[in-house]
Amino acid sequence: MSSVRREHAAPQLPIWAAVFLTLICVAIFAMSSWREWSTRNAELKNTEIDMANLAQSLAQHAADTFELADTVLNGVVHRLEVDGNGREAITRLQTFIDMRRPKLGRIRGLFVYDETGRWLATTEPVSLNGLNNSDREYFRRHAESDDRGLLIGRPVKSRSGGQWIITASKRFNHPDGSFAGVVLATVDVAYFVKFFDRFDLGKKGAVSLLSADGIMLARSPDDGTYVGRDLSNTPLFKDRAARPASGAYYFTSPLDGVQRLSFYRTSEHFPLLILATKAQDEVLAPWRKDAAVRMTFVLALLLIIAVIGVFFVRQLQVRQRMAAELVAKEADFRLLAEESSDMVTRIGMDERIQYVSPSSSRVVGWPPEQLMGTPALAGVNAEDLPRVKALVAALKRGEEEDARIVYRSRHREKAEVWIESTMRVTREYETGAINGVVAISRDMTEHKDLEQKLSSLATLDGLTGIANRRHFDEQLEREWARARRDGTPLSLLMIDVDHFKKYNDRYGHQAGDVCLKSVAQALAAAARRPADVAARYGGEEFILLLPDTDRAGCELMGSKIRDSLAVLGIDHQANLPSQKVTVSIGGAIAFVQDAKASSSWLVEAADRALYVAKDEGRDRLGSGLTTATR
Incomplete structure (x- = not known):
């Protein structure tokens, strides 16, 4: 080593040591701060989980409360619509309500109003004379709307008890369908x-x-x-x-x-x-207390490191000549790692291999002596070669100091392997000019194969092996857009295994899984075109997407599915009269013209047709097969 080089390296070492110690202190402080911040975020995240569990429980409790109210109201509405609201009927209803009162549980009270808002019956011990609730918002909404569903109103002050209550109400009608009054259940806010x-x-x-x-x-x-x-x-x-x-x-x-x-x-x-x-x-109070203690300890540790660092730098100044000489000698040899399991390669500016570690035999199949002097990019896949060349050229020009790339390369014994290479430029010590590239490469084939398998599993149903709901939804949106663009029909079959719960109850869930797999295989066999999608929609429901298929094709596909199951002849003693596994099928066909139309309409139409098939006796394609222009 020249004297110029030694004189250049020696004075710099104490400075770099001081910088290094400073960076250590900064890194320790940064890591401690990051750890405390991570702990803070973890505390918040744990609290989020606790709040999520609590919210789930409370939401279920609230839903159960109003589900109970809905059930009770349905019973009262049914009696009113069957018996009417004449004097005798109301007397019987009052008796019925009085009997139910001890069993209402969460429900504070029940009230019945006629179409004018006059009180007809109630669980409250009040006189009904002169009481009228026609001014209540829920009463007006029921009078103005034909909706028969449960209406949860705003909290109001009870006229019978004076407390805040939440109302749950339903409309009941005269035999001709006109508004007959309101049935109300109340739940105390308290x-x-x-x-x-x-x-x-x-x-x-x-x-x-x-x-x-x-x-x-x-x-x-x-x-x-x-x-x-x-x-x-x-x-x-x-x-x-x-x-x-x-x-x-x-x-x-x-x-x-x-x-x-x-x-x-x-x-x-x-x-x-x-x-x-x-x-x-x-939430953060305990964390703040603990963080203050920990950061006090870290600051004390940093102070000790700083004191030791000052002493260390002074010692370096005394020994800098010997240390600079040692650093200069080792700097030429540290880039090569002979014992590394990864393949270490040094590539010259002519893009030929100047050095390759023994691991090349494991990574690419060739021993080092056969690779020395050969073009470094000779084995790269033709499709990946432009990317790799561009990266190497950028490194040689100094546009990048280091880079990482994944590509395919020829293997001596295998067809191809995936390689991940981390590359870094090397420079002349005196001038700093780039004199080559060091690449550390590893075999990523198994990792790539696993990625591909995981990608495939993400689109398949774990039990049946056909497409899952998520994949179906994606394909439906894609085919809906294509049908709208090309003006072609788009068909959908919704398939439900008849009396599947009874099948599970009789033959067991393992047999039920085998049954579902058989149905899925029949659907997959029917979906022969590349664009056809057979998917498990949920439970015993399946769905078949048929692009560019009209009504006749939809009916034909439904018949094929039923025929395939008939050929399989799976026993199902509880499914009468065939005593074999059968399916009910609902179909829908859309001619998409409206740019704002939603694909959900097609699913809803097929679902309605499926219910028609069930109502007509099951084991059929419902006569309610829907065709419409959207």
Whole structure:
């Protein structure tokens, strides 16, 4: 080594040592900070999970409550529509309601109003004379709408008890279908508040039950001012269309100004939303205390490292000549790793191999002596070669210092292998000019094969081996767009195994799985065209997408499926009269013309046709096969 080189390296070593120690201190501090931040995020994430579980339980509780109300109301509505609302019928109904009162459980009271709002019957011990509820919002909505579903109203003050209540009501009709009155069930807001109080969410935590349009139905804790508040202008409800049915939600409460960590969940059956929250300060209080202790220890450690570092740098200044000489000698040899399991290659500026490690025998099948001096890119797959050449050229020009690339390469014994190479330029010590590239390569074939298998499994149903619901939805959207673009018909068959629950009950779930696999194989055999998609839609339901297929083709495919199952002749003693496994099929055909039309219409139409097939006796393609222009 020249004296110039030694003089250049020696003074720099203490400086680099000081920089290195500084970087160590910075790295320790950064890692500690990152760890604390990660711990903070983990604390928040764990709380999110707790809130999610709580919201799920509370949403189910609320749904059960209104499901009970719906059941009770259905019974009363049925009696009213069968017996009428004459004096004798109402007397019998009052007796029936009085008998049911002890069994209502969560339901506070039942009320029956005629078409004028006059009280006809109730579980409350009040005089009905002169009482009229025609001014209530729920009454007006039922009078104006033919909807027979359950209506969950805004909280109101009870006229019989004076407390806040949540109303659940249904309309009943005269025999001619005209409005006959309203049946109402009430649930005390206090019932939900008392139930929510069971859960410890800290001093500032809260649980809220809201309607889907943002009205506060119940809240715990409640200071008497929260019930009935309109929160529809808050971000949670303003952005409802863009949000999933459930999720974490961080916000500053408009009710008390507390920064909250929460989880909301929308009921699957009713227009309700549960919001379980904790104050973010309370969640993070233990973390802040522990983080302060840990960071104090880290700062003390950094101070010790700094003191030792100063002493170390001073020692380096004394020994810098000897250390610089050692670093200069080792710098020429550290790039090559003879014992590495990966293949280490040095490539010259002429793109020929100057050195290759013994691992080449394992990675590409050729020993090092046969590769020395050969073109480094000779074995690269022709399709990948332009990418690899471009990367190597960029490294040689100094546009990149290091890079990583995955490509296919020829193997001596195998057809081809996938190679991942990490490349880095090397430079002349004195001038800094690039003099080659060092590549560290490993065999990635198994990894690539696993990626391909996982990609395939993501589109298949695990039991039947045919397409899953997710893949079907993607193909439906793609074929819907193509049918609209090309003006071709798009057909869909919805298939349901007849009396499959009875089959499982009689033959067992393992036999049920075998049955589903057989049905799936019959569908897969029928879907012969590349664009046809046979998929498991859920449970014992299957679906068959038939692009460019008209009504006749749809009916023919349905007949083929039924014939295939008849040939299989799977015993099903509970499926009369054939006592064999059969399917009911609903079909729909769409001629897509409207650019705004949704593909969901086709699924809904096929589902309706399936119910027609079931109503007509099963084991058939329903006569309600739907054809429409959308």
